[in-house]
Amino acid sequence: MFNRNRISVAVATTLALSCNSAALISIPAMAQETAKEEAAVEKIAITGSRIRNPDLISNSPMLTIDSAELNSRSDITLDTYLNTLPQVNPAGTTTSNNPGNGGQSNINLRGLGSNRNLVLVDGRRVMVSASDMTVDLNTIPAALIESIEVITGGAGAAYGADAVSGAVNLKLKDDFEGFDFRLNHSNHIEERDAEEYSFTGVLGANFEDDKGNAVIAFDYSKREGLIKSQRAFSANATSTTSFFPEGRYFSAGNHPTQAAVDAVFAGYGVAAGAVPANGSIMGFNDDGTMFSAGVFNSPLDVQNWRYPVDLSVNGPLFPDVYSYNFDAVNILVLPLERKTFSTKFDYAISDSAEIFASASWTNYQSETALAPTPFPTVQIQGLDGTVPTRATSALVENGSTVANQLIIPVTNPFIPDDFRTILNSRSGDNPSLVGSGADEPFLMRQRSLWGGLRGSQRDNTVVQYMMGLRGELSDSWSYEVYAMQGKTNIKQTQTGNLDTQRIQNLLEAADGGNSICEGGYNPFGRLSVSDQCVSYITVDATLAREFNQRIIQGYVTGDLVELPAGYMSVVVGVESRKFDYELDPGSLSGPISGFNTQNPAAGENEFNDVFLEAFIPLVDDASFAESVDLNLGYRTSKSKFTDIAKEIEGDEDRNNAFKAELSWNIGDGLPRVRASYQRAVRAPNFTELFDGGGSAPQYFDPCSQGTTFRDQNGAAGAALCSATGVGSPDTYVQTPGTQASINTSGNVDLRPETADTFTLGLVQTFDNGLALSLDYYSIDVKDAIINPNVNLIIADCYNYYGNNSNLSADYASCQYIVRGGGDIFFLADPNTSDGNIPGINSGFIKTSGLDFQAGMRFDTDVLGGAYIKMDLYVNYLLEYETQELDFLPSIDYADTVAYFGAGLGQSFPEWKANLNTLVTFGDFDIALKGRFIDGMQNRLAVEMPGETRPSGTGTTMYWDTSVTYNMSENHSLRLGVNNLFDKEPELYAPNVQSGTDPSLYDVIGRRITLSANLKF
Structure with missing residues (x-):
């Protein structure tokens, strides 16, 4: 006969470690009061399975955080705490400015991307907030959260075929009665900035003889923004820019004479030859004179600079070389204001049926800001051009384009006399421009200080509501059916965009544009621009996005048949999901410099799933095992997408996911063995199918003097550099942190990804309050949809992988590289009309590692009888x-830190660990939390093998502490310090932003926190 008591004991002990870190608190009590716990255990549900059965305990690595732990740091957003967990790679956060995440908060399990894991509430999908189908954690009613379960072994068969790396299940308070009010506040101790505070309240009550329960909750949170100049480590940019506010002259194809340049600069007291005529490094002072920006790491320093050397100048590089310091005005931590209202309701309409419902409304506002717009960031094309995102000019030969440069005629009335002397010495010809010699137009680029910051204000509103029915069909069978509807509206207001065509109109006008707007436009220096001209040039835009989601699901579960080892339980269910979105780009179209222009978009997709799950007890009370249990799952999903805007209808597709989980409880004090194998299938999302995207990552240039490539390849290497656009390879030195743009486009021919996950682990508990687990995991994603990596294409062109041994400029990867003035401007696909690189199912992602957890609970005689709780969570990344x-080649990024443009969440320390200690005595709780992040090498070291220039990071240890005074059972006050020793973030270059990775490391510094909790 099936031994229910024995299984109850197993659940009460083993589940304490394998499923719930908070439950470890009760381990000693469980060992001492077994009989009491046996009677109390009811059927439970484990994230990763829908079978509700005390026989089933977690067979995949899982971690649970209760609400007390979640609130222990006084964080106002969920991602701030979740990103500290070893299983999570910090990715898109509410603090990400550049790369930005639109103020949204995502979670990224195992570094596979936030679009490869699911976010659930009470085991159900919730409303998404982006076309890549990711869930914004800001939209979850935080005040109602009771605990968060993180399962990282895959969960595709149970919750959706796209749960590649796992699922995060936020469990809300159930049958709550009373009133719970919480206040959180934090502030930097020394600077008194980066202030955060939140107010949450939950009110719940039972009614009609406890047949029903209703809960309402509210949450208000606010965060003060932080500018990069407010922290010394981020005040100066670690990358450079070729867009000067003073204007920069490019002499490509038609150089002035060295004699003319020497003569002009001699008038400033500059030695002959100190400013090369063909170097494209000359800019303009406001008094009509010229300066030289210098050449990094060479004898050619900055010459005749006549502006203040303030934060607008990249101080660490000056006067070796001049670059505009765009970071000083950028945002380090985004401002945020959030309001949420949510409610839950359930009512037993009979002894065997209950209706349940929930609704939530969230509105939050966030803002990102970048330095004033560099322009132009679009191509200038001859007047026969028809591409709307390019500016046109009569100065460009028909059929030709000029990349990212202004085209200025020599008739422009604002040309300074000294510069005209230099221009008049030209005798060459740029074939892309009309004319030749001294009469040919010339090229410039600039940055619009007069246009203000590139600001983006987002107003997000998310509404979702759900209603369902659940109940008992018999003593051993139950059912649940529910429907969910959600809507996300995002209004984005952009400022600082420039109409490149209008700038070109002003520059080409005979009077410099004065007849178009007051004063016209003078690009030669940091000169003021009239309000009328600013109004003429700048383009403010409002974009609107709307997402709708509908989910209907129903399933039955129960004991199907009694086997020799116990009851076989099953789940059979169906699910329908429909999603649609629409993007209205408003006025943001045409040749805009600033934010990327977008076209109207609209699409929908639909999934119809059938899922099955079976729990099969194989062995009960045998000589070699107390129990052996098997859990099987299968999901088949039929999907179809439609691009409404482009009138493209995709083919119907069917994908299958499955799982097999085994639990072997050996007994006799030996560990329980758990293992699982799962298959997940992720269909391409709307971003990958239709939208694409762009980035401007820092890159490593093999053509720079002193690189291994140049040293080992001599004249042949120099010849390849020259053939790929380096004008003077013998003297070319890359300025630190230069960036190369890359744009991707959607591809409706993308196929689904498939992922195979395997886990194997041991779980052991002891009567003395110690609990241990060790799990191995391996996730293999095939046919992966990966954004192209700029540095890999560059490395392949210059033969780092042995594919271009002849060092031929005709090699395919070399055809992508577009240079200007030596530097790589962007990478473009020569096989597409717009140069965008279409997404493809291009390769694989494989990650594996070890998770270790240890928990200890014990009473001591210290401090008159203290209770001590200790938890240790460790992740070791194997690959x-x-x-x-x-x-x-395949590249192993374990032990590497991300650089700018590599993608958020792409830092992979080998070791990550959390240590939490709580000492309780009398009315006081003292907590100490430690977080360890292993040192890493820069990922360029594995992408460009043999190069030694990139720097990495050292090991980092953060400590948080707090003291809680429990004034009564229902009232408490907590005072804490986060980042107790004011540990600064690890700095390295190239980097993500601000000289570091702000998703991984703490960029604010030591903060004091205050929390108050009142319950009635």
């Missing part, structure tokens, strides 16, 4: 290997 394209 994170990817292959983007079949002709590129």
